[in-house]
Amino acid sequence: MEFQSQEKTDPKTYFLKNNGLDRILYNLDFSVLQKYRCFANCKNCYTKDLWIPAKQIENYIPAAINESLRSQLFKVFEYFDKVSIIDDLKFIKDGAPHLWSFYMENQNLFYLSSLNDNAVLRHFPLLTQEFFPQGINEICLSEDFMNRQNSIEFLGMLEKIHQRVPIKNITFYARTDEMTTIAIQMHQWCLANEVKFKSAGPVPNNIIQNWASRSQSIFLMHDRFYNDLKTATTAVGQSYASLDDFDSRSFLAQTLNARMVNYNQFIRQNLNVYVDYNFIPLPVLPPFTKFYKTLISKGLAVETKYGLLFHNSDSFGPIKPLMDFKTKE
Ligand code: SF4
Numbered sequence: 001m002e003f004q005s006q007e008k009t010d011p012k013t014y015f016l017k018n019n020g021l022d023r024i025l026y027n028l029d030f031s032v033l034q035k036y037r038c039f040a041n042c043k044n045c046y047t048k049d050l051w052i053p054a055k056q057i058e059n060y061i062p063a064a065i066n067e068s069l070r071s072q073l074f075k076v077f078e079y080f081d082k083v084s085i086i087d088d089l090k091f092i093k094d095g096a097p098h099l100w101s102f103y104m105e106n107q108n109l110f111y112l113s114s115l116n117d118n119a120v121l122r123h124f125p126l127l128t129q130e131f132f133p134q135g136i137n138e139i140c141l142s143e144d145f146m147n148r149q150n151s152i153e154f155l156g157m158l159e160k161i162h163q164r165v166p167i168k169n170i171t172f173y174a175r176t177d178e179m180t181t182i183a184i185q186m187h188q189w190c191l192a193n194e195v196k197f198k199s200a201g202p203v204p205n206n207i208i209q210n211w212a213s214r215s216q217s218i219f220l221m222h223d224r225f226y227n228d229l230k231t232a233t234t235a236v237g238q239s240y241a242s243l244d245d246f247d248s249r250s251f252l253a254q255t256l257n258a259r260m261v262n263y264n265q266f267i268r269q270n271l272n273v274y275v276d277y278n279f280i281p282l283p284v285l286p287p288f289t290k291f292y293k294t295l296i297s298k299g300l301a302v303e304t305k306y307g308l309l310f311h312n313s314d315s316f317g318p319i320k321p322l323m324d325f326k327t328k329e
Pocket residue numbers: 038039040041042044045046047048115116117118119
């Protein structure tokens with residue numbers, strides 16, 4: 001659940017502060033495939049039970065990214081501060097070279113979302129010799145995995161990656177709360193290389209937290225939008241919007257409606273979302289977001305002291321907000 005009301009915090013204020021569109025729309029997680037699949041085979045993988053079987057994943061590899069799709073993708077990317085690849089790039093390069101070329105041609109547009117344990121080893125040749133996106137949002141390493149590595153060699157590999165593709169964060173999943181030698185070594189490496197370091201508890205205890213933080217993102221799988229990693233991974237997971245008919249204004253209402261399942265009962269019962277809105281109040285979409293700036297630069301909305309106003313044909317018409325709460329309190 002994204003929503004966790006804290007003691008003495010008004011649920012509506014908490015919702016706006018923590019679940020406003022600024023959080024959701026900052027990063028777009030992207031895949032050239034129609035469903036998420038990884039072949040890194042990490043011991044502590046928390047998504048493998050959801051995967052489409054290896055033999056069937058071919059059904060989710062699109063035949064091409066044609067000109068029309070490219071142009072639609074680039075239009076959508078303009079609305080997000082970051083677009084982060086979630087693909088197993090080794091699999092894309094070997095198994096779908098026609099899609100790999102799209103990444104190679106446009107590598108400057110992307111970040112990598114995250115690399116966990118084995119994926120660091122698996123991606124090392126690519127990220128040091130061939131493919132140089134803008135950065136890696138997060139590398140997650142478990143103590144079990146690190147104990148199987150030569151730590152000096154492994155930190156040397158991280159350094160080589162970091163020289164070409166800056167690593168933003170490292171999360172270390174320790175087995176206990178103790179700061180072990182390997183945790184200290186990693187912390188020191190992060191300090192020396194200006195990478196943020198976080199030591200989290202044992203992996204199983206953090207699965208829910210991990211899902212929650214990932215669920216802040218929207219997932220664009222080739223040409224369909226998904227609400228979370230689970231729906232983007234499973235064969236039965238349903239998309240909530242498509243690239244074909246992308247309209248930035250409708251998209252915001254579609255996204256909020258789709259995310260209703262992530263919210264707690266109070267929000268589900270009291271939040272109204274209006275598809276035919278013409279006003280987005282602050283702080284639902286703050287001015288610092290790229291989505292806000294793009295709506296203005298494209299002439300789709302105008303700034304007011306209280307939020308963004310959209311045109312309804314020739315006039316602005318009566319104010320109808322994107323969302324409001326049913327209860328007065
Ligand atoms: S990289 Fe992530 S998704 Fe892939 S096997 Fe490892 S934990 Fe699972």
